[in-house]
Amino acid sequence: MITLADLPLRADLVGQEPYGAPQLQVPVVLNVNENPYPPSPLIRHEMAAALVTAAGTLNRYPDREATQLRADLARYLGHGLTADRVWAANGSNEIMAHLLTAFGGPGRRMLTFTPSYSMYPEYARNTCTEFVTVPRRADFGLDAGLVLDAIRETEPTVVVIATPNNPTGTVVGLDVIDEVCSGTEAIVVVDEAYQEFSSGPSALELLDRHPRLVVSRTMSKAFALAGGRVGYLAADAAIVDACRIVRLPYHLSAQTQAVARVALAHADELLAQVRQLAAEARGFEAWAKGRGYAVIDSQANFTLIGRFADRHQVWQDLLDRGILIRETGPDGYLRVSAGTPEEMAALRAALDDLLPTIEGTTP
Structure with a gap:
């Protein structure tokens, strides 16, 4: 047996730990911004049928361009987009890997x-x-002056702006993104992983004005497809071509493409769940403010609450009660993902139970 220390690991990886939030078997899981509602029986049956069809050609490689899926994604996004301006990959993680392989390094x-x-x-x-x-x-928040000053100081080739931002849930206005794109030659990636939960406009509106703008999305949250691993971007066709150069051959399996297309065909049903989850998150924020917690106003399916003198202890106390949330974000805050009404009720009851014992909580 050998250890990592015995291997010729890249120097910048020495001492690093794999990324990942805790995956624990507890009654209430509210730590990774998943959609708590599985696809309906009808959608599941259609997904199963699509998988049976795909299985008939699993002896062959899948469509390496994911042409039909990209066309479906373009129709979903609207704004006059076509398949050649959309790229899909294994989660938004791989989308970012493609972009940085092409434009970073x-x-x-x-x-x-x-x-x-x-x-x-x-x-x-x-x-x-x-x-x-x-x-x-x-x-x-962010303003254009702050972003453009940072660009001038650091001279990046890729700028990433998350809106709604994870972990704060705060948004960046289109006027800011428009001014930033007009003021830089860098690739500007607007990460809209939680856009469907927001009431604000999308940076998709700016794509035709800015050829170096990229809008990144995911099907993990709004489409209840975290297990399907589908992320995508919309951009100028030239940026898509750059991603095509660096992607691994046949990177998106036939099964993944088939399941994602079924989910997109039922967008209206799945987006109704999104509205329900957004309302659940906003309701929890109002409740938390009423209990004296500090709350960062969010437009995503999660909320930061605090401030706790010892947030880890609060996290542990909730876990001991079967409730898993996320210890992340600014000091003193914990992040809560929106769950079902029953899950949120359990969280509120646990916090009420804990409140007299939580030291240093400030409104």
Whole structure:
């Protein structure tokens, strides 16, 4: 037997740990921003039928361009998009890997704004791209001056702006994105993983004005397809072509393509769940404010609450009661994903039970 220390591991990987939120078997799981509602029986039956059909050709490689899926995604997104301006991959993780492989790499930088998604530095590390960050404003928002100043200072080739931002749920206005894109030659990636939960407009509206703008999405949240692993982007066809150069052959399986197309065919039903989850999240925020917790107003399917003098202890106390949330974000805060009404009721009851014992909670 050998250990990692015995292997010629890349120097920048020495001491690193694999990414991943806890996957624990507890009654209430509210830590990874999943959609708690599985596809309906009708959708599941259609997915099963699509898989049976796909199984008839599993001896052959899948469509390496995912042509039909990309066409379906373009129709879903609207804004005059066509399949040649949409790219699909194994989750938005692989979308970011493709973008940074194409436009990052040694001697190049990726810029983003903290606090933000904890996978961003790993995307950069894995593609040998230098990772640089600049803090967001005190309200966790961004303005064009802040972003453009950071671009001038750091000279990135890729700029990533998450809206709604993970973990804060805060949004960035289209006017800011428009001004940033007009003021830089960098590739600007707007990460809209939670856009369907937001009441605001999408950066898709700006694509025709800015050929270096990329809008990244996922089917994991809104389409209840976290297990399906489908992410996608919309951009100029030239950016899609760059991703096609660096993608691995046949990167998206026939099964994945088939299941994703069924989900898209039932977009109206699945998006009704999105509206329900958004309402659940906003209702929890109002409840938490009423109990004296500090709440960062969110437009996603999650909420940051605090501030806790010892957030890990609160996290552990909730876990001891069978409720798993996420210990992430700014100091003193915990992130709660929206769940079913029953799950949220259990969380509220547990927090009420704990409140007298939580030290240092400030409104």
